[in-house]
Amino acid sequence: MGLMRNIRVVPHNPRWAAMFEREAAGIRRALGGVAVEVHHIGSTSVPGLAAKPVIDILLVVADHGPLDAREGAMRSLGYEARGEFGIPGRRYFSKGTDAARTHHVHAFEQRSGEAFRHLAFRDYLAAHPGEARRYGELKVRLAAQFPDDIEAYMAGKDALVRELERSACAWAK
Numbered sequence: 001m002g003l004m005r006n007i008r009v010v011p012h013n014p015r016w017a018a019m020f021e022r023e024a025a026g027i028r029r030a031l032g033g034v035a036v037e038v039h040h041i042g043s044t045s046v047p048g049l050a051a052k053p054v055i056d057i058l059l060v061v062a063d064h065g066p067l068d069a070r071e072g073a074m075r076s077l078g079y080e081a082r083g084e085f086g087i088p089g090r091r092y093f094s095k096g097t098d099a100a101r102t103h104h105v106h107a108f109e110q111r112s113g114e115a116f117r118h119l120a121f122r123d124y125l126a127a128h129p130g131e132a133r134r135y136g137e138l139k140v141r142l143a144a145q146f147p148d149d150i151e152a153y154m155a156g157k158d159a160l161v162r163e164l165e166r167s168a169c170a171w172a173k
Contacts, residue, residue, distance in 0.1 A: 006099065007153050009050050009136075009143040016044040020055050023103055027057070030073035034066045041106070041118045043139070046125045050136035052143075054096075059107035060115045064091055067107055079105060089114065117169060124168030131167070135160060 020040040027038060042056030043049045061067050068091070071081045078095050085092035091107035108114040125132040138160055146152040 007143045007147050007150060008052060009139045010053055011050055012046075012048050013044075013053065014047075016040075016051075016053075016055060020045070020057065023055060023057065026077055027059070027074075027105070030077050031067070031070050032073070034061065034070055036061050036067070036107075037115075039115075039119060039122075041122050042104070043136070045122050046132055048129060048136075049125060049132045050140055052139075054101050055103045057103060057105045058115060058118050059091075059105060060110055061107060062110055064107070064109060067091060074105070079103070087114070116172070117165060120168040120172035121165055124164065124171050127171075131164060135164060 017040065024038040024040070028036070037058075037060040039045075039058040039060070040055070041058045042054075043051030044053070044055050059067070074081060074093050079093035080095070082092045082094060084090050087106075089108060089112045091105075093105040093107075094101060094103070095105075096102040106114075106118070125135065135157075138157060142153045142156040146156065
């Protein structure tokens with residue numbers, strides 16, 4: 001059985017952009033001298049796209065060392081450091097409880113290619129509203145079908161996400 005979590009996919013909320021900006025400013029302050037790019041990613045970053053109401057944030061750093069040294073600063077903002085959390089080369093932080101997650105932070109080194117993939121996906125969906133709509137409709141159906149099973153929800157999205165990522169990366173290049 002999958003991990004139990006209430007999965008809600010809601011219509012796009014224009015306030016998500018401001019929520020990201022506030023959180024990004026706090027992260028920049030907390031990280032002090034760490035050279036970091038901060039980007040809004042994920043479905044909440046795409047205008048008009050239905051999403052789980054969790055703000056995804058991408059940090060791009062030259063090297064993880066300075067970020068790792070400031071892990072306590074992220075904890076002071078309410079984040080839990082979760083290490084790579086299944087993706088080699090990532091630093092992952094979550095804010096909120098499993099039942100009420102509010103933010104995810106994904107940090108990658110510039111050379112990893114992961115930052116490019118995330119940004120290409122976001123920009124592709126923003127530039128292709130039909131594809132964003134197709135993705136959003138799938139997420140709504142899956143959330144209704146698997147309201148308490150995040151693993152089944154994620155598995156149901158996998159083929160379309162991979163297809164969209166391929167298209168996005170080719171488009172962005």
